[in-house]
Amino acid sequence: MTKVHNFSAGPGILPQQAIDNSISALQNFMGTNLSLIEVSHRDKEFESVMAEARQLPLDILGLGDDYDAVYLGGGASLQFCMVPYNFLNTKAAYLKTGVWAANAVKEAKFFGETDVVASSEDKNYTYVPKDFVIPTDAEYFHYTSNNTIYGTQMHSIPNSPVPLFCDMSSDIFSKQIDAKKFDLIYAGAQKNMGPAGATLVILKKELLEKITRKIPSMLDYRNHFSKESMYNTPPVFAVYCSLQVLKWVKEMGL
Numbered sequence: 001m002t003k004v005h006n007f008s009a010g011p012g013i014l015p016q017q018a019i020d021n022s023i024s025a026l027q028n029f030m031g032t033n034l035s036l037i038e039v040s041h042r043d044k045e046f047e048s049v050m051a052e053a054r055q056l057p058l059d060i061l062g063l064g065d066d067y068d069a070v071y072l073g074g075g076a077s078l079q080f081c082m083v084p085y086n087f088l089n090t091k092a093a094y095l096k097t098g099v100w101a102a103n104a105v106k107e108a109k110f111f112g113e114t115d116v117v118a119s120s121e122d123k124n125y126t127y128v129p130k131d132f133v134i135p136t137d138a139e140y141f142h143y144t145s146n147n148t149i150y151g152t153q154m155h156s157i158p159n160s161p162v163p164l165f166c167d168m169s170s171d172i173f174s175k176q177i178d179a180k181k182f183d184l185i186y187a188g189a190q191k192n193m194g195p196a197g198a199t200l201v202i203l204k205k206e207l208l209e210k211i212t213r214k215i216p217s218m219l220d221y222r223n224h225f226s227k228e229s230m231y232n233t234p235p236v237f238a239v240y241c242s243l244q245v246l247k248w249v250k251e252m253g254l
């Protein structure tokens, strides 16, 4: 079979070794004589997969144990809602640089004052606004590192006086970044790190202490982080396949 390339923003092309390892795990997962999708996520074999899949993104990004990572369902789009549900009590600041950023703003408005500090909507999101001021009384500042649809990418990390949140769905693990500047990072797997079905959420653990609102269980980050991404059945295949991609990224280096 001739491998064909797809230059679409997503789903992305995955390294062959990630595909091969995933096929093999679907046939016989870690010597269990069961498929990856037939074993319990509570089995020690899958627990070790999840532990590694949560640790590797932190290692690759150079983050220490003051950060933690989980895999959630619902795509990056669910994070547009979970982020403000958990952290927007009065006011948050957003940079509106594309369709996804605009969707994030739309969801934030359900939860509190949403201060759009700058927008490139006037020119159909074809540029990145440079001059904007982030209010110091915002609970966080949210931006999208790469505008997937129009291709406008932020080439530097904004200095933020408040916790810095970023949707990195389409450029995570594509280059070295100073990840310690961020308090929360999320990315739908299917653009840059695996198949659809899992969304990686990384946050600085101390942020969890700031959650005060009553939140339905599945939307409350505290449940997912305290249960180490096993609050309910995780998307096992998407996590396993993403882990294979992450191992390849680690081997190649950023």
Ligand SMILES: *Cc1c(COP(=O)(O)O)cnc(C)c1O
Pocket (backbone or CB within 6 Å): 010, 074, 075, 076, 077, 078, 100, 144, 146, 147, 148, 167, 168, 169, 170, 188, 189, 191
């Ligand atoms: C694709 C994309 C999304 C939406 O991702 P889903 O996983 O489909 O919800 C959000 N943000 C960015 C930057 C994207 O590229």
